[in-house]
Amino acid sequence: MKIIKAKDYNDLSRKAANIISAQIIMKPNCVLGLATGSTPIGTYKQLVEWYEKGDLDFSEVTTVNLDEYKGLPRENDQSYYYFMNDNLFSKVNINKNQTYLPDGMIEDSEQACREYNAVIHSLGGVDLQLLGLGHNGHIGFNEPGIAFETETHCVTLSERTIKANMRFFVSEADVPRQAYTMGIKTIMSAHHILLVVSGEDKADIVKEAFFGPVTPQVPASILQLHNHVTIVADEAALSKCEEL
Numbered sequence: 001m002k003i004i005k006a007k008d009y010n011d012l013s014r015k016a017a018n019i020i021s022a023q024i025i026m027k028p029n030c031v032l033g034l035a036t037g038s039t040p041i042g043t044y045k046q047l048v049e050w051y052e053k054g055d056l057d058f059s060e061v062t063t064v065n066l067d068e069y070k071g072l073p074r075e076n077d078q079s080y081y082y083f084m085n086d087n088l089f090s091k092v093n094i095n096k097n098q099t100y101l102p103d104g105m106i107e108d109s110e111q112a113c114r115e116y117n118a119v120i121h122s123l124g125g126v127d128l129q130l131l132g133l134g135h136n137g138h139i140g141f142n143e144p145g146i147a148f149e150t151e152t153h154c155v156t157l158s159e160r161t162i163k164a165n166m167r168f169f170v171s172e173a174d175v176p177r178q179a180y181t182m183g184i185k186t187i188m189s190a191h192h193i194l195l196v197v198s199g200e201d202k203a204d205i206v207k208e209a210f211f212g213p214v215t216p217q218v219p220a221s222i223l224q225l226h227n228h229v230t231i232v233a234d235e236a237a238l239s240k241c242e243e244l
């Protein structure tokens, strides 16, 4: 596990975008696993900027996102489809037919997960998987206690995650209670994992996840066992890691 210390959020975003752009340059037809949430927004912004300058070409890239709320249509501005379109897909020359997210509007959870697993398998593996880190150690929507062997599945969000995500909705009642997410097994099968984490409020979980025991109670701790993980974190997020 390689931990790259960034000065602040902007520096973190640039460093993470550098790693993603290197992946695209080295393998133009790569499969990128993507994340939503606040942390990667700066990374996407930087990638768009480099695309606009002519330094990046997304035409052969395929993307698979980690997760999607169940029950939100794509047009809903809180759906992860909308987020990805808004922050990246509509701003670069990616082929939209090569961008995948779980379909939140499939009511039958088993069918939705089966279909998404089939998509991921058909792509032959994820070259670079981008992740954020939840305050409770979740990755994707894999909440504490989840079995490490799972593939795409339907989850009921924890109270803490609902509260954390509430800031994007009109009220807490509007936050969907369920989501489809890639499982830990799917995430762990990516060739390279890039986790971005920022802010003092994440300092405790960073220490627990990357310097504590590997346990399903802290889903991100499993990343300690992956052989190619890069963590890009700002100083605030690393402030409790005396080990560094």
Ligand code: F6R
Binding pocket: 034, 035, 036, 037, 038, 039, 040, 066, 067, 131, 132, 133, 134, 135, 138, 139, 140, 141
């Ligand atoms: C997003 C996702 C989540 C977030 C995590 C951190 O697709 O799967 O695991 O990465 O909740 O979110 P932020 O970056 O908003 O703190």
